[in-house]
């Protein structure tokens with residue numbers, strides 16, 4: 001689980017060098033020192049945002065979901081007032097988890113009435129069919 005220790009922005013601001021580079025994205029305090037060289041957008045942009053809240057810059061680029069999930073890897077804490085659920089970053093603030101929940105819900109919701117309609121139609125038909133078959137057969141026998 002990503003670290004949930006609480007840091008203030010002024011604490012984050014003390015880590016703004018290339019050798020010790022923290023920044024904040026969406027309330028998550030990230031230590032990106034080891035990521036500087038790997039960042040596809042280059043280390044300069046990260047160093048420019050070092051010690052600061054880079055949420056706007058991060059979002060303005062339109063980072064991919066993969067990039068958003070990478071945030072978890074570098075999280076060392078959170079800003080005061082922020083808490084995040086365990087697991088996928090899509091469960092917290094950047095993502096659109098509600099869509100997934102909705103589609104799952106809609107599928108389940110659709111299934112039940114269809115199943116119920118099926119039963120409502122066939123059960124009485126089966127009962128009536130059995131009854132008339134019984135009547136028909138007993139007539140022939142008598």
Ligand code: HEM
Nearest residue numbers: 030032040041045049054057058061062063064067070071
């Ligand atoms: C820990 C924080 C960050 C992570 C994990 C991260 C990750 C990535 C990744 C994976 C990409 C490749 C494209 C994509 O998958 O979206 C990328 C591209 C880029 N990022 Fe970041 N990024 C971070 C922070 C930032 C910040 C704070 C800025 C700006 C101040 C920034 C600017 C860029 C730029 C300019 C590109 C290149 C976009 C392009 O070439 O189209 N990134 N980043």
